[in-house]
Amino acid sequence: MTFLTIDGLEKSYGKVRALERISLGVAEGEFVTLLGPSGSGKTTLLMSVAGFTEPTAGRILLGDQDITRLDPEDRDFGFVFQGYALFPHLSVADNIAFPLRVRKWPRARIQARVEEMLALVGLEAMARRKPAQLSGGQQQRVALARALSFGPRMMLLDEPLSALDRSLRDSMQQELKRLHRETGVTFLYVTHDQEEAYAMSDRIAVFHRGRLVQSGPPREIYARPANSFVAGFIGGNNLFTARHDPHSGEIDLLGRRLRLGHLDPGLHCADGKVTGWIRPEALRPGPAAPGELELALTLEDISFAGTGDRLFLRSPDGQPLIASQTSGPTGPAFRPGPITCAVHPDDIGFLPARQT
Amino acid sequence: MSDTSLALPAEAPARANRRAGLMRSLETWVPRVLTWVLLGFLFVPMLVVIPVAFTDRSYLSMPVDGLSMQHFRALADPSKGWIGSILTSAVIGVVSALSCTALAAAFSIGAWLHAGRWPSLMRVILLSPLIVPPIIYAVGMVRLWSALSLLDTWFGNIIIHVILAMPLAVLAISGALGNLDPAVVRAARSLGARPPMIVTGVILPNLRAGLAASLLLSFIVSWDEITVTLFVTSRNIVTLPRRIWTSINDNVDPAIAAIASLMLLITVLGLLARLLIWDRRGAEKTNHNN
Ligand SMILES: Nc1ncnc2c1ncn2[C@@H]1O[C@H](COP(=O)(O)OP(=O)(O)O)[C@@H](O)[C@H]1O
Ligand SMILES: [Mg+2]
Numbered sequence: 001m002t003f004l005t006i007d008g009l010e011k012s013y014g015k016v017r018a019l020e021r022i023s024l025g026v027a028e029g030e031f032v033t034l035l036g037p038s039g040s041g042k043t044t045l046l047m048s049v050a051g052f053t054e055p056t057a058g059r060i061l062l063g064d065q066d067i068t069r070l071d072p073e074d075r076d077f078g079f080v081f082q083g084y085a086l087f088p089h090l091s092v093a094d095n096i097a098f099p100l101r102v103r104k105w106p107r108a109r110i111q112a113r114v115e116e117m118l119a120l121v122g123l124e125a126m127a128r129r130k131p132a133q134l135s136g137g138q139q140q141r142v143a144l145a146r147a148l149s150f151g152p153r154m155m156l157l158d159e160p161l162s163a164l165d166r167s168l169r170d171s172m173q174q175e176l177k178r179l180h181r182e183t184g185v186t187f188l189y190v191t192h193d194q195e196e197a198y199a200m201s202d203r204i205a206v207f208h209r210g211r212l213v214q215s216g217p218p219r220e221i222y223a224r225p226a227n228s229f230v231a232g233f234i235g236g237n238n239l240f241t242a243r244h245d246p247h248s249g250e251i252d253l254l255g256r257r258l259r260l261g262h263l264d265p266g267l268h269c270a271d272g273k274v275t276g277w278i279r280p281e282a283l284r285p286g287p288a289a290p291g292e293l294e295l296a297l298t299l300e301d302i303s304f305a306g307t308g309d310r311l312f313l314r315s316p317d318g319q320p321l322i323a324s325q326t327s328g329p330t331g332p333a334f335r336p337g338p339i340t341c342a343v344h345p346d347d348i349g350f351l352p353a354r355q356t
Numbered sequence: 357m358s359d360t361s362l363a364l365p366a367e368a369p370a371r372a373n374r375r376a377g378l379m380r381s382l383e384t385w386v387p388r389v390l391t392w393v394l395l396g397f398l399f400v401p402m403l404v405v406i407p408v409a410f411t412d413r414s415y416l417s418m419p420v421d422g423l424s425m426q427h428f429r430a431l432a433d434p435s436k437g438w439i440g441s442i443l444t445s446a447v448i449g450v451v452s453a454l455s456c457t458a459l460a461a462a463f464s465i466g467a468w469l470h471a472g473r474w475p476s477l478m479r480v481i482l483l484s485p486l487i488v489p490p491i492i493y494a495v496g497m498v499r500l501w502s503a504l505s506l507l508d509t510w511f512g513n514i515i516i517h518v519i520l521a522m523p524l525a526v527l528a529i530s531g532a533l534g535n536l537d538p539a540v541v542r543a544a545r546s547l548g549a550r551p552p553m554i555v556t557g558v559i560l561p562n563l564r565a566g567l568a569a570s571l572l573l574s575f576i577v578s579w580d581e582i583t584v585t586l587f588v589t590s591r592n593i594v595t596l597p598r599r600i601w602t603s604i605n606d607n608v609d610p611a612i613a614a615i616a617s618l619m620l621l622i623t624v625l626g627l628l629a630r631l632l633i634w635d636r637r638g639a640e641k642t643n644h645n646n
Contacts, residue, residue, distance in 0.1 A: 052542055072545045079546035085539035089561040098557075099547035146547065 003028035003186055004049070004154065009058035011044050018044040019055070020210045031180050031187045033197040036207030037233060042190040043158055045207075049188060050156050051075050062153065078147030078185070080157040084139045086131040092142050093118070093127040099150040117145040120179070137168045144179060154186045161196065173199050194234050198222065206230050228275050228351055237277040237349075240319045244272045253348075254295055255316030275351045280324040282347035285311065285339055292342045297321065299339040309334065313341065402620060408613035416608045427614040437599060438615065445579055445596040448510070452517035453575035459518065460525035460570055465559055468533045469541065479526065486523040490583035493520075498587045508592040516584050521574030528573060532566025533559075 002025035011019040018041045026032045034042040047053035049060060051072030060068045067075060086095050096117050100110045118124045121141035131139055140160060147155060160176075161169045177200055180187050191197055197204050198218040205215040206229075214226040225231035232239045243252040250259050253276070288294035301312040308326040311334060315321060323341060411417050412424040431438045463482065467475035485493065497516060498507070506512030536559070544554045560567070582597040589598060596615070603609040 050546060052545075072542075073548050073550055075546075076548070077546060079543065081539050081543060083537060083539055085537055085543035087540055087543070087558055087562075088536070089564075098544070098549070102548045102553060150548065 002026065003030075003063065004188070005059075005061040006045070006049070007059045007061065009045065009048060009060065010056045011041075011048060011053060012056050017210050019048070021058070022212050024205055024212060024215065026186060026188060029184050029186055031177075031189065031200060031202045033189045033191060033201040033204045034207055035191060035194060035197040035204050035234060037192055039209075040207040041210040042192075042207050044210075046156050046158050046188065046190050050077055050079050076150070076153045078150075078152035078155045080140075080143050080147050080155070080160045082159045082162060084131075084143040084160075086139055086142055086146070088131055091128050091130055092123060092134070095131065095142055096146045096149050098146065103150060113149055117149045120148070120182070121145045121175075136164050137172060140164065140172060141175075144176075148179070148183060148185065152185060154188065155180075157187065157189045159190055159192065161191070162193075169196070176200060194236070206234055208233075225277070225349070225351070228277075231275075231277040231349070231351060235277070235279070237279050238283070238321045239275060239277050240315070240321065242274050242276050244274050252317075254297075254319065254321075256293070256295065258293070277349045277351070278321070278343055278347060280310070280322045281326065282343055283313075283321060283323040284342050285323065285325065285334065286342055287340055288342035292344050293348075295341045295343065297339055297341050299334060299336050301336065302334050311339075313339070402616075405613045405616040405620070408610060409617040411610050411613070414607075414610070416610055416613065427610045428618075430609075430611045431614050431618070436611070437594065438596075438611065441594050441596045441599040444593060448513055448517060448593075448595060449575045449578040452514045452521060452578045453571050455514065456518040456521045456525045456574040457529075457567060457570040460522060460529050460574075461560075461563065461567060464526055464529040464533055465555065468530070468536075468538070479530075482526050483523045485520050490520070494584040494587040497584055501588050507588050508590045510593065512588060513585065513593055513595075516588060517578040517581055518574075520581060520584065521577040524573040524577060525570040528569040529563060529566045532563045532569075536562050 004026040006022055006024045006026075009019055009022040010017070022041075022045060024032075034045060036042050044053055048055045051067070051070055051074075055068065058068075059066055062075075087098065090098065093114050096114045097110050100113060105113070114127075115124075118127055121144055123138060123141055123145070126134060126138060126142075131142065134142065143160070157176075161172050164172060173196060176187075176189075180200075189197075189200065201218055203215060204218055204221050206213050206221065208229045214221060214230050221230065222235055225235050225237070228239055231237045240254060242254070245251070248259075250257055251274075283295075295315065297313040297315055299311055300314055303310045303312070305324070308324060311323040311325065313321040313323060407418055408416060409427055410423040410425070411419045411427070412421055413419075430436050434440065460482075463478065467479060501507045501512050504512075506515070540558055540562075541554055544558045549557065580597060581595075582601060585593075585595055585598050586601065589595070594602075600612050600615065603612055
C-alpha cells in the first residue's frame with residue numbers, strides 16, 4: 001500500500017515551471033531517491049512534501065490524509081538539509097534534544113532518547129561539543145540524529161552528502177543505509193549523483209526539467225532506460241543514432257549494415273532514425289569473439305582513469321563513443337589511430353523513438 | 357660587451373643588498389612612527405583634562421600653585437546639578453538603548469525572515485539618520501515636537517535618541533543575522549517549533565553579540581547626543597552633554613574637566629575588565645579545543 005502519494009503536483013515560479021504534473025507513490029519503509037541534474041526540480045518537490053513550498057496544483061497524501069496545506073511543523077517529517085542547518089548555539093546533545101523539548105517530553109525521557117540517538121550515530125564522545133567544533137561528517141550525523149530523534153513519520157534528505165569528500169561519502173552512504181534498515185523509517189532522498197542513487201535506493205525517480213521521466217528499481221533504470229536522457233545522463237551510456245530500414249529489417253549502425261534480432265520494429269520513427277546506446281564497459285577493444293559484433297573505429301584520445309583507461313573513439317559515420325577498459329596499468333598500451341572493437345549485440349539498447 | 361655585463365653582477369648584489377636593507381628599515385620605522393603620531397592625536401587631548409581637573413583656579417587651566425579637589429567636590433554637590441544631569445542622561449540612555457535594541461531586533465529579524473522590497477525600503481528609512489545631518493534633523497524636530505507638545509519631555513527625548521541610535525542598532529543586529537544560516541529557521545520548523553519558540557530559542561540566542569553591540573552603541577549615541585538635545589530641551593531635561601555645554605558657555609568651569617576625567621577613568625576600567633575577561637575566556641576556549 002502506498003504510504004506517501006504525490007498526485008499531479010505542479011509548481012510554477014512565474015513563467016518557470018519547476019514541477020510539471022508529478023505523480024509518485026512511496027511505500028512504507030521504502031528508500032526512494034529523486035535523481036536528476038541541478039535545476040530539475042528535486043528540491044522543489046522535496047520542499048513541497050515538507051510543506052515549505054506551496055504547490056500550484058495537485059495533492060500530497062500521507063496514508064489517506066491530505067497534507068498538501070498542512071504547516072511543516074505539523075507534518076512530523078525529519079528533514080536533513082544540504083548544509084545541515086544545525087543550531088550553532090546548542091551543543092550536539094541539545095541539538096538532538098530540540099524537537100523533544102518542543103514536544104514537551106519529560107526530562108528523563110529526553111535524556112534517554114538523546115543517548116540512544118548519540119549511540120545510533122556513534123557520537124557519544126561529542127555530546128557536549130558545539131557544531132562548529134565538529135567535522136563535516138560528524139555534523140551530518142548530528143543532523144540525522146536530530147531529524148530521527150522524535151520518531152518522524154518519514155525522512156526527507158536534500159543532497160545530504162554533497163558537501164563531503166569522496167571517501168567520507170562512501171562510508172556515509174553505508175551509514176545511511178544502516179540507519180534506514182535499523183529505524184525502518186521511509187526515506188525520500190534527493191541527489192544528483194547516479195552512483196549514490198544506485199548504491200542506496202530501493203527505487204529511483206529520475207527528474208529532468210521538472211518532469212518525472214522514469215521511476216523504478218536501480219537495476220531497471222540502468223538496464224532499460226526509458227529515454228535518451230536517462231540512458232545518457234543517468235546511465236552514463238554512449239548514445240548514437242542509427243538508421244533503420246523497415247522493409248529489409250536491416251539497420252545502419254556505426255558504419256555497419258546488419259540485421260538485429262531484438263530491434264523492436266515498433267521503435268523506429270518516420271524517417272527511420274533510431275537512438276541506441278552502448279555502455280562504455282560493454283565496448284571492448286580487440287577482435288570479436290563468436291556472436292559478437294566487430295566495429296572498425298578510430299581511437300582519438302586515451303585518458304587514464306585509475307582502475308583502467310577511457311578510450312575516446314569515433315565511428316566511421318562520425319559519432320563519438322567512449323570505451324572503459326578495466327585492465328589497469330598492466331593492460332596493453334593504446335595508440336591513437338584505427339582500432340577494432342567488439343560489442344555483444346545484447347549490450348546494444350534502443351530507445352522508444354517517440355521519447356528520444 | 358658580454359665581458360662587462362658578466363663582470364658587473366659581482367658588485368651589483370652588494371648594492372642591491374644595501375638598498376633592500378634600507379627599504380626594510382623604512383618599512384619597519386615609517387609605520388611605527390605613524391602609529392605613535394596617530395595615538396598621540398587620539399589620546400593627548402583626552403589626557404590633558406586630567407591635570408586641568410585638579411587645577412586650583414576657578415577657570416579652565418593647568419594647576420598653578422598646587423593641586424585641588426574642589427572641582428570634584430563641586431560635581432558631588434547636588435545643588436550644582438551635575439548629579440541630576442548624570443542621572444537624567446543615564447535614564448534616557450538606558451531606556452532608549454533598550455527600546456532601540458528591541459525595535460531594531462524586531463525589525464531586523466522580520467526583514468531577515470521575509471526579505472523583499474518593503475523591508476529594504478524600511479531599512480533605508482531606518483538608516484537615514486546616518487546620512488541626514490543632526491542639525492537639519494534638529495530643526496525639523498523642534499517644529500514637530502512643539503506641535504505635539506513633546507518639547508522638553510522625557511518621552512520626547514527618548515524617542516529622538518531611539519531614532520538617532522537606530523542605524524547603528526540595525527547595522528549591529530543585521531550583521532549578526534548575516535552570520536546565521538537562514539536554513540536554521542526551516543530546520544526548527546521541520547522539527548516542530550512554532551514562531552515564538554523559533555525567535556526565542558533559535559534566533560535570539562545566536563544574536564547575543566549583535567544585541568550587546570546594539571545596546572552599547574545606542575547607549576553611547578544617547579549619552580553623547582547634544583545637537584538635537586540643544587533644540588528640544590530647556591529647563592526640565594538637562595542631560596549631561598547639555599550641562600557641559602552650558603557650563604562651557606557660562607564660565608568655563610573646570611568641573612567639566614573633572615567630569616571628563618571621571619568618564620575617562622570609567623571607560624579605561626571598562627576596557628581593562630573586558631580585556632581581562634575576554635582573554636581568560638579565549639584561553640579557556642583554546643584549552644577546550646586541545
Ligand atoms: N524560489 C524560487 N524562485 C524562482 N525559481 C525557483 C525557486 N526555486 C526554484 N526555482 C527554479 O525551479 C527550478 C527547479 O529548482 P530546484 O527544485 O531547486 O532544482 P534541483 O533541486 O533539482 O537542483 C529551477 O529552474 C529553479 O531556478
Ligand atoms: Mg536542489
